[in-house]
Amino acid sequence: MTDVPTVQLNDGTEIPQLGFGVWQVPADDAERVVAEALKVGYRHIDTAAIYGNEEGVGRAIAASGVPREELWVTTKLWVGDFKEGNTKQALRTSLEKLGLDYVDLYLIHWPSPEDEAYVQAYQDMEELKAEGLTRSIGVSNFLPEHLDAVIGASSTVPSVNQIEVHPVLQQRDVQSADASHGIATQAWSPLAQGEVFGDEPIVAAAEAHGVNPAQVIIRWHLQRGRILFPKSVTPERIASNFDVFGFELSADELAAIDGLERDGRRGAHPATFNPASQ
Structure with missing residues (x-):
């Protein structure tokens, strides 16, 4: 198995830099695809309560034979739960579905900033961490002003901010804010759902290294320090997305991919998205 590099978070824990996501994976398929990912060598699995597939993820983990201490499991707190004051119960429900005693990372999924309920949710997550139900806590889709709000009202700086990042949406202002606070940036939708596979810098790098466009983009993220x-x-793509440690992009190739930024947001905007009303 290839050794995946780790990133040390601000609380001292180490997270595998390359993981496997299950957003939009149907519940009936989750067990199969996570089992395949674990077989390939992934040890970092990212899910969420709202995905509806935590049970399948848990079954795959249980059947894999991989020691729990070798795994990194992330799940996320849904907005409807924290708006109703159910942050603590939400994690316990996720743990039951996953069949785990703890998760490695618990994230607020969206800030939903029409009020500051997310601040109380984060304070509740600090207590969950103190209880040992999660090793690390963090946020997802937070803009700099949301980060400032939780940091100003709590004693724990988020370990992670999980945001949409790919070659055509790099959110450099958010990444800069993360770095200024010692927060690791995680990229969701890191491949832009294939939108950029035909862009010239990516095609050229793929041809130069004898790899596919997805592998180039994954390598770009890794070399830029993102999780x-x-x-x-x-199965073939699960394996090829993991097979990215046999080549390295040059400084010029990295810069050319950086230059693809065009505000190509594919998901909702955190400043206006209110999933609790959806």
Whole structure:
């Protein structure tokens, strides 16, 4: 198995830099695809309560034979739960579905900033960490002003901010804010759902290194220091997305991919998205 590099978070824990995501993976498929990912060598699995597939993820983990201490499991707190004051129970429910005693990382999924309920949720997550139900806590889709709000009202700086990042949406202002606080940036939708596979810098790098466009983009994220977790339900792609440690992009290739930024957001904007009303 290839050794995946780790990133040391600000609380001292170490997270595998390359993981496997299960967003939009149907519940009936989750067990199969996570089992395949674990067989390939992934040890970092990212799920969420709202995905509806935590039970399948848990079954795959239980059947894998991989020691728990070798795994990194992330799940996320849904907005509806923290708006109703159910942060603590939400994690306990996720743990039951996953069949785990603890998760490695618990994230607020969206800030939903029409009020500051996310601040109380984060304070509740600090207590969950103190109880040992999660090793690390963090946030997802937080803009700099949301980070400032939770940091100002708590004693724990988030370990992670999971945001949409790919070659055509790099959110450099958010990444800079993360770095200024010692927060690791995780990239969701790291491949832009294939939108950039035909862009010239990516095609050229793939040809130069004898790899595919997805592998180039994954390598770009890794070399830029981000944590990421591409998703696939196809065994061949699950394997190829993991096979990215035999080549390295040059400084010029990295810069050319950086230059693809075009504000190509594919998901919702955190400043206005209110999933609790969806």
